[in-house]
Amino acid sequence: MPTPIWNEWFQIHSYQTDFRSKATIQTLCRFLQETAGNHARDLGFSVESLQQQGLTWMLSRFHVQIERYPAWQERVRVETWPAQAIGFYGIRDFFYFDEQDRLLAKASSIWLIIELARKTPIRLPDNILGVHKTDRPRAIDDRFDTLWRPSQGQIEKRFDVRHSDIDLNQHVNNVSYVEWAVETISDDLWRSAELTELEVSFRAEALTGDTIISQSEQTADNDRQTVLHRVLRASDKLELFLARTRWREQS
Structure with a gap:
């Protein structure tokens, strides 16, 4: 059963x-x-x-x-x-x-x-x-509202899509986008804080041979730092991925 x-x-x-x-x-x-x-x-x-x-x-x-x-x-x-x-x-x-x-x-x-x-x-x-029918409460009661884009790329990096990024659907695996996003975190934030929340929206697919641009913008949010992320395809600037990460300072 x-x-x-x-x-x-x-x-x-x-x-x-x-x-x-x-x-x-x-x-x-x-x-x-x-x-x-x-x-x-x-x-x-x-x-x-x-x-x-x-x-x-x-x-x-x-x-x-x-x-x-x-x-x-x-x-x-x-x-x-x-x-x-x-x-x-x-x-x-x-x-x-x-x-x-x-x-x-x-x-x-x-x-x-x-x-x-x-x-x-x-x-x-x-x-x-x-x-898809259950009375069990949601793990996170999220309405999945639209994520904001970075207004400017404070940090920007480029990556080539590797063979190891491709999954069984013949496009880039979802986790690769998360890796590209996290790679644009500043060294200071990465070493002093811990990622406590990740929200992701997949917009379009990347394929073998693509070069992608990963951008991020960091803002203050009370006792946490919030970073807005965007991943674009370099050739036509098509938006592939949006994310928001929140970080808590480590003692």
């Missing part, structure tokens, strides 16, 4: 950590992708089964709030479930727990099903809409 709430354990390896020996935000995002895909397979609508119909899942938005980053050698349990479905949009939520069932992080995400040939979204099929 399909599992309505999916649980999966992960070990934090050394190559998934930063200079503080804690899991990186990219690692937490990869756990989100992995558990979402595995649960969809268990429910009967995996990427592989959709591709046979000329369709695939596409991650459109996600929002992560971190209470504590797990450290090297810790084990993490990720819990995920389909939270809601409306027309074209399926909302999937997540909790991250340590081995003592203490909350590490929580996340919410929006997924679309798109036609591979035309790259356009379709309404969610009835069998998927039927699964």
Whole structure:
């Protein structure tokens, strides 16, 4: 029988950590992708089964709030479930727990099903809409409002799309955009603060051979620093990705 709430354990390896020996935000995002895909397979609508119909899942938005980053050698349990479905949009939520069932992080995400040939979204099929019904409270009660763009790129870097950035849908994997965004954080902020919140909006896809421009603008937000991010394709300045990160000073 399909599992309505999916649980999966992960070990934090050394190559998934930063200079503080804690899991990186990219690692937490990869756990989100992995558990979402595995649960969809268990429910009967995996990427592989959709591709046979000329369709695939596409991650459109996600929002992560971190209470504590797990450290090297810790084990993490990720819990995920389909939270809601409306027309074209399926909302999937997540909790991250340590081995003592203490909350590490929580996340919410929006997924679309798109036609591979035309790259356009379709309404969610009835069998998927039927699964997206639960009385469970949302992990993050997010309306996914529009993210602001940087008014000016205080920090700007260029990256070439690598072969290792390409996923099974033949475009850049979602986590690569997060990596490009975080790379534009100033050295002072990166060493003195910890990322506590990440909001992401995917706008268009990047492909092999593209060069991308990652821009960021840092602003003060009470006791936290907020950074607005944008990723563009260098050749035509097409906007690929928007994000907002919030950072808390470390003692």
